[in-house]
Amino acid sequence: SSSHSLEKQFEGFRTQLEESGSLRERIRAVVSEIESTTRLTYASLLLVHQSRPTPELLEKAKSQIDVLKKHYEQLAEILREFPGQYYRYHGDWRSETQTVVSLLTFMHWLETGSLLTHREAAEKLGMDSSEFGLDVEDYLIGVCFMSNELPRYVVNQVTAGDYDCPRRVLRFLTDLHAAFRMLNLRNDFLRKKFDGMKYDLRRVEEVYYDVKIRGLTPNGELVGDQAVQGQS
């Protein structure tokens, strides 16, 4: 009967949805591990605001990256069983991955002063295969999150006596902001985050201004004054 065939179709739906549900549970278990590792790493990295010696902190944090990478490999493995469904479950690890990216890029910046690229980030996480890649938007959002850390970092570094820090951060952030402007962003989450970067930039400019107007220089001498005048 009609009612019976209805029942049968829905029976099938239920089976499929339950399968998808249990897949999701497996994903979530891994994601929760990622989240917890990230949190721990972030917590110890945040000691940079207290001006603890950075290399040590970075060393400790780096050791966690491999743990993260292993988790992402587990994720990749799970999804390999369901080809073409990466984006069906993407929402389950998006936000955690964005935080991971912000962590990685912040660490990289502390070490090198430059921006970790998408490819490099993906490699570090083992997300560089075509089936299980690092979503570009997630990478970019993570970079925005990283930018949010910088004003606080600058403020605390100056308090700790590093008067050259604002200049370095301002240059980096200005370049980063300019690079972002090359992107044609839709009216979405990434756009909103990028709009927020403007405030980071403004805050760093203010800190730089505070240091500059008081003539505070890295070595107690008028370093680079001519350069500044040359630029104006």
Add this chain to the structure above:
Amino acid sequence: SSSHSLEKQFEGFRTQLEESGSLRERIRAVVSEIESTTRLTYASLLLVHQSRPTPELLEKAKSQIDVLKKHYEQLAEILREFPGQYYRYHGDWRSETQTVVSLLTFMHWLETGSLLTHREAAEKLGMDSSEFGLDVEDYLIGVCFMSNELPRYVVNQVTAGDYDCPRRVLRFLTDLHAAFRMLNLRNDFLRKKFDGMKYDLRRVEEVYYDVKIRGLTPNGELVGDQAVQGQS
């Protein structure tokens, strides 16, 4: 019969409702172009905060104004088919136009140090006909937006060594603020934006204070107490 004439009347309604719907879609397409042009132009103009040479930046930005003007002419053309309906669809381009005004007035201020008038702004956009004009409130809100850029500009100019900038901006902003105070604003969006201008003014005063108390002068020499007293 009655039922037939009813039908005929509603046939007419159907046509009208569908026309209005498609008109709105055409408007939105143009407005989205305006939004995108404005965003790009603004992005390049904002390089003034990084002390890039202003004349070049202005040159580049100005070339975009004509693009904007063309878009507004398209809007005007569309609305010419529907006389008297400017304000029916006004809400669809308001907020974009306010940003355009803030762009134009900022550019003009950078070039001349004075406020682009409503008439001038309207002319630049080809919104100076009686059917398709530049709404006064939109103009005023745009001017408020422009004022929001000034504190940042001053901070960055001082950092770059232009110690006369605060004085110039303070004078302009003081006059602008006083002019706005003449208006009897209702408790609406414009009023809220104007209330915000107070904070811009305050910030510029602070920067002027910073420069003044340190005796920093346009010529890079320390001005003594007498100079300060001389002005008071």
Add this chain to the structure above:
Amino acid sequence: SSSHSLEKQFEGFRTQLEESGSLRERIRAVVSEIESTTRLTYASLLLVHQSRPTPELLEKAKSQIDVLKKHYEQLAEILREFPGQYYRYHGDWRSETQTVVSLLTFMHWLETGSLLTHREAAEKLGMDSSEFGLDVEDYLIGVCFMSNELPRYVVNQVTAGDYDCPRRVLRFLTDLHAAFRMLNLRNDFLRKKFDGMKYDLRRVEEVYYDVKIRGLTPNGELVGDQAVQGQS
């Protein structure tokens, strides 16, 4: 000087803003009169639900239409001073006008048994010029409001012994509903109002069958079209 020309320009803005403010106040004063006239007229017209003699009620109500017309002429006059701004202030009289339309169409139906057309309604209100017209959606919403009165009217008429009323209303409402179905409505206020009309239709049918099944006819005989014509 620059500061002086600024002042002069803002002097102009003040004038314009105050004009617009006082215009709005003038509009509101008139609209408030319209609202109050409509409320009183409706209140007395609604005595038809208490089976007061219809011709007298209509007579009294009609005399108010001219008052309303005068008010709309005042509105038109006010707006004539501001050509092209009809839709700028449209929101200030929309909802009141919808009620007026429902009043007019109800009266017209009581008198003639047919739907007052958009053009007729506009004429009665003096809203038939191209600068100051009756918005089609307002008209349609008003018609929906009118339809809401019909079930109540039918119930009370039958209670008072008019057993032919359900038939007449049912025919009218069926045609009206069919006409509305021709429109491809968006999911907005009008659509919602139209959905409600279906319930009016159903209630009137129920009453029609109640009467029918009991063989309650005005004269115990089948009344043909002529009766309706006799009523008009």
Add this chain to the structure above:
Amino acid sequence: SSSHSLEKQFEGFRTQLEESGSLRERIRAVVSEIESTTRLTYASLLLVHQSRPTPELLEKAKSQIDVLKKHYEQLAEILREFPGQYYRYHGDWRSETQTVVSLLTFMHWLETGSLLTHREAAEKLGMDSSEFGLDVEDYLIGVCFMSNELPRYVVNQVTAGDYDCPRRVLRFLTDLHAAFRMLNLRNDFLRKKFDGMKYDLRRVEEVYYDVKIRGLTPNGELVGDQAVQGQS
């Protein structure tokens, strides 16, 4: 000294602020009693919907009115200590008093078929002094609440065989509704409640229709067409 006189002044402010806080607590305690008494009284009165003998129910309910009156006297006493501050704390007992009014007016209507006046209601609650009166809007809102009970009452009375009830209620509600329409209500809570009264009226009309069309009369006999016509 200046600093000392400042201190003394603020000492006084502290006392005043604390007094006002404790006053509010006292008021709330009494209001909570009023709320609870009202709820219980209402609950037993609502047995009229189950066709319990009305006089007994009324007797029981009336005995609670004196309890309420005592509570209002407590309120009055508390406020007597703070002359002129009735409306400062009015919001704390408004909504409870509206329910009390709806209780009183319903009881009165059940007993007499007429509306308890504002003065009578105030007297019953001891709110008839000039310092501690019954706010007119609260009274009117209470009356609207009472009207909401009537459709249910009519339905249940008819079910229980009282076929005359709809006629009586309809007459009362029609008069009440007409009286309310005389008021020029602002767009506030009272207006909204009054708008709801229309639905009560409509429902009672429907029940009256049901009874009428079936020829159900108070005396259990079928009334023919002539009776219906006789009334019209």
Add this chain to the structure above:
Amino acid sequence: SSSHSLEKQFEGFRTQLEESGSLRERIRAVVSEIESTTRLTYASLLLVHQSRPTPELLEKAKSQIDVLKKHYEQLAEILREFPGQYYRYHGDWRSETQTVVSLLTFMHWLETGSLLTHREAAEKLGMDSSEFGLDVEDYLIGVCFMSNELPRYVVNQVTAGDYDCPRRVLRFLTDLHAAFRMLNLRNDFLRKKFDGMKYDLRRVEEVYYDVKIRGLTPNGELVGDQAVQGQS
């Protein structure tokens, strides 16, 4: 008849509701005058930030106080017709009165260097009767608003060469802050405003130290209490 007495009662209600409505309109008309006078007075008083000569500005502002007083007398007069209803309409003039208080206390401080007391403020506004008084919380909030002006005032005075100003303001604000700390504030609007005062205090201290550390004194010598007295 019952219906007639109903009508008569509601006739009375109509009168009362309309009275209350028109009372509110009358209040609002006066309050709008207060608002506009205050705004203009404030606008001209705020020229002290541009270092215009204070005595002149005060003279001009004072002349407006009498205008304000007259408006408050109008309010009092209106409310005298409705004894005990002060707090019924209090919300309609609260926020404007807080601004008025901040204006008065700022002017008084500019003239005398001390805080205008609640009683004095009330007297200046003719709000010193028991029926029409100045609410204590409104006074306190007004004082907080006044404190918000002081940092800006100090910054601009120093810019203009008045190096003694920070010391005077700091002493005043320190005392005021201490006095406020005596109050046990609830977590409401006033508490929030008071929290803001701490930032005003800090900013003024910073300016004080800026001036101090540079040895900027009016005459190059330490100025004692007598100077302050000299100013008053």
Add this chain to the structure above:
Amino acid sequence: SSSHSLEKQFEGFRTQLEESGSLRERIRAVVSEIESTTRLTYASLLLVHQSRPTPELLEKAKSQIDVLKKHYEQLAEILREFPGQYYRYHGDWRSETQTVVSLLTFMHWLETGSLLTHREAAEKLGMDSSEFGLDVEDYLIGVCFMSNELPRYVVNQVTAGDYDCPRRVLRFLTDLHAAFRMLNLRNDFLRKKFDGMKYDLRRVEEVYYDVKIRGLTPNGELVGDQAVQGQS
């Protein structure tokens, strides 16, 4: 050091909270089973609205109760390990248990026409020990949910030709409502649900009215007409 002892304390917190978290996970797993069993049972029981033969439906549903009981025993077992913490985790099974109660009481009512008591419900679920009991409020909320099913049930039963159903349900619901009124409810969720029961009652009264006024009786005869008259 101080920072170290801080760390140690928080280390301890984390361990405890993680334990609690894993306990919660175990609870949730069981609750999810309960939820799924309940849903299935409910879905099949809802066929009573389609007038399938009730005894069969009840039989099928009853067989699920034992499954539910087993799940509750699992819950009890888990919590036995954590004495005194029943109410810490109560929120995790509240809402599901309320639905279970509504299911049980609905089934019981269908079978016996009477209300399953708290004790009986607890027994059926094995929640009758002192450590792991059925919360009284959960029971009462469940009963309210059950009441929400009744209007729909009555409507569908009448459509299926059972004209006595409204009378039976009305009597039950009236008694239930009266019993609830004995409770002194706080302003919480239960109170809100109970307030909703009023609407169920009203709806059933309306259905009873609809059937009664049309003289529809269980056996096609005028059963109990005299009783109704006797009551009036």
Add this chain to the structure above:
Amino acid sequence: NPSKRARTMVTESAMRDAFAKYAEYLNALNEKRERVVKASRDVTMNSKKVIFQVHRMSKYNKEEIIEQAEKDLTAVTDQYMSRLVKELQGTDFWKLRRAYSPGVQEYVEAATFCNFCKTGTLLKLDEINATLLPLSDPSLEPLKINILDYLLGLADLTGELMRLAIGRISDGELDFAENICRFVRDIYRELTLVVPHMDDSSDMKQKMDTMLQSVMKIENACFSVHVRGSEYIPLLGSNDPSSFLVGVPDIEL
């Protein structure tokens, strides 16, 4: 320090190169999404028209109306769904789901609505997907409407069925209304079991509430006709309660 400066410039230009790639990627994605959204919007608009067409049904013109609606639906499939299919081909269907989901849901609503009016049964997901198959390039993976969009479409379908039922009762087609009632109840019941397993069930839960309201509106309408009809049986002397409504000669109107 020129070398430092140089290094920074290198860094900066490396960043710009990287971002140029991101920009390219995002532009391509956004443009595709934009096209898909537009296609989806067209599908929505035209599916709504099909639904409106079905609502124009009366007792007398049922066949014509449904026939026309089916033609319209076929046109939607051929003109608009095919465009959507083309835009999506070869792409990850899940990635752009949010861009086309509204259109697909409305299409499901229209297709199942037509089908129910014609056959009284539920058009299955597989059947819909079968009609879409010919639209896509055989070399690529075809677009399959996923379960979620299908179920979301069904949820909206019940609202339209409710409107239809009220209309049918007005037309005296009691049996039709009762069929709808049964059908909607079945769907509602089945959905209660499936919904908790759906990926993102939050908006679906709200739709379930609306759906229950719709079911009850139909039930109340059927109830109302039933008690009314029963009252007249003694008056009419008929035994078939449904006959009374149909029996009223409509020509009179």
Add this chain to the structure above:
Amino acid sequence: NPSKRARTMVTESAMRDAFAKYAEYLNALNEKRERVVKASRDVTMNSKKVIFQVHRMSKYNKEEIIEQAEKDLTAVTDQYMSRLVKELQGTDFWKLRRAYSPGVQEYVEAATFCNFCKTGTLLKLDEINATLLPLSDPSLEPLKINILDYLLGLADLTGELMRLAIGRISDGELDFAENICRFVRDIYRELTLVVPHMDDSSDMKQKMDTMLQSVMKIENACFSVHVRGSEYIPLLGSNDPSSFLVGVPDIEL
């Protein structure tokens, strides 16, 4: 049918009996809850006063102020917490938690605030619970503040510490402010690790945001003093940046 009627009456009266029991249970519970809420409200109000008292601190009266605050806190413990403990004794502490949680949180805030000002360290949960132990009847299980309420109280503490820090900087007590900064950072960091494990972390998450704002407000204030101070080193010829603020002779004011 008299037997049927009788049966119904039995049912009805059985129902009433059952509900009489529920009513009794609910009344007892509600009254207890009401008393606990009142006790908790008193604890809140008086704890707030303790906190306000601490804020009255200046550089010169610190010892007195803290001593007075501690006395006030002891009074809160003895008069109000003890009432709460008495109301709760023997009860399931978790069941009524929502009734007393606000009071307990504010108490934790006050106690840890006093303690920090006195010792510069965090008063531990065990220590607080130890002070509560003597308040309860030894034969009954004593009230222990649970971890959740303790953590929620700590979260609010940071807001008060921020206010205190701004005040201390004003008073020239830079070291004090820096201590606060360090302490608040530590707490914030530890909480980030603990919060995700909390039972109901939704409101705590919001508190974490507020807390980060507080941390940054303190950091910004310290920054501001620092750059200002550094500027004057050449002017003053001093080497200790913190000395400049403290060094300004306050008597002048």
